[in-house]
Amino acid sequence: MTSPSQTSVFHPEHHAHLIPYMAAIYASGINIDRTTAIGPFLPPLSLERLLIWWKDRIAEHQARTRIIILLLPPSENANQKPKGEDLRGIAMVELDQSQAGDFRGVIDLLIVGQKFRRQGGGRSLIQACEYESARKGRSLLTAKTETDSASELAFKSCGYVEVGKIPNFSRTSVDAATKRGVTLFYKEILLQTQQSRTTAGA
Numbered sequence: 001m002t003s004p005s006q007t008s009v010f011h012p013e014h015h016a017h018l019i020p021y022m023a024a025i026y027a028s029g030i031n032i033d034r035t036t037a038i039g040p041f042l043p044p045l046s047l048e049r050l051l052i053w054w055k056d057r058i059a060e061h062q063a064r065t066r067i068i069i070l071l072l073p074p075s076e077n078a079n080q081k082p083k084g085e086d087l088r089g090i091a092m093v094e095l096d097q098s099q100a101g102d103f104r105g106v107i108d109l110l111i112v113g114q115k116f117r118r119q120g121g122g123r124s125l126i127q128a129c130e131y132e133s134a135r136k137g138r139s140l141l142t143a144k145t146e147t148d149s150a151s152e153l154a155f156k157s158c159g160y161v162e163v164g165k166i167p168n169f170s171r172t173s174v175d176a177a178t179k180r181g182v183t184l185f186y187k188e189i190l191l192q193t194q195q196s197r198t199t200a201g202a
C-alpha cells in the first residue's frame with residue numbers, strides 16, 4: 001500500500017516543538033501496546049526520565065550518530081512547520097561508531113500511532129531508515145522486534161532476513177517472572193539502493 005503520509009528527517013529548526021509529541025507517541029507504545037522492544041522503559045513511565053531519554057537521542061541525532069525520522073501528513077509547503085498533532089510515527093537508526101562496524105546501523109525504534117496503522121506508514125519509515133542510512137554509507141541494518149508482533153511482520157514484509165529468536169529476552173510489566181522473546185533481523189541495503197539508482201537513471 002502507498003502510504004498517505006510522508007517521512008521527514010528530524011530537523012531541530014522545523015521539528016523541535018514536536019519533542020513532547022515524540023515522547024507521547026513513544027509512551028503510547030509502552031503504555032498501550034505494552035511493547036518491550038522499544039527502549040529501556042516499562043510502565044509506569046516517569047515523564048521526567050522519558051524526556052531526558054529523548055533529549056539524549058536528539059543530541060545523538062545532532063552529533064550524527066543517530067538518525068531520527070518522523071512520519072507526517074503530506075505537506076505542499078516545505079517551509080511550513082508541522083503541528084504537534086500531525087505527528088504519526090517515528091523511527092530511529094543508531095549508527096555504529098566502531099572502526100570495525102562503521103558500515104552498520106540498528107533500527108532501534110519503529111512506531112506508528114494507533115490511528116494511522118495499516119496504511120503503509122511503518123513500511124515508509126523502514127524504507128526511509130534504509131535510504132538515510134545508505135546516504136551515510138551504511139550498508140547493513142539490523143533490527144530486533146518482539147516475537148509474534150506486528151513489527152516482526154512489518155520487517156519481514158520489507159525484506160529483512162530473520163536470523164533467529166531469543167525466548168524470554170525482556171521483562172514485562174505483567175510480573176517479575178513474565179518475559180517476552182525477540183526476533184533478530186538483518187538486511188544488506190547499499191547494493192539495493194545502488195541498483196535502484198542505476199535503474200532510475202537508465
Ligand SMILES: CC(C)(COP(=O)(O)OP(=O)(O)OC[C@H]1O[C@@H](n2cnc3c(N)ncnc32)[C@H](O)[C@@H]1OP(=O)(O)O)[C@@H](O)C(=O)NCCC(=O)NCCS
Nearest residue numbers: 035110111112117118119120121122123150151153154157
Ligand atoms: C509495527 C508498526 C510500526 C507497523 O506500522 P504500520 O504503519 O501499521 O505498518 P504498515 O501499514 O506499513 O505495514 C507494513 C506491513 O507490515 C505487516 N503488518 C503490519 N501490521 C500488521 C498487523 N497488525 N497484522 C498483520 N500484518 C501486519 C503487513 O505485512 C504490512 O504490509 P501490508 O499492509 O501490505 O499487508 C505498528 O504496528 C506499531 O507501531 N506497533 C507498536 C509499536 C511496536 O511494536 N514497535 C516495534 C518495536 S521494534
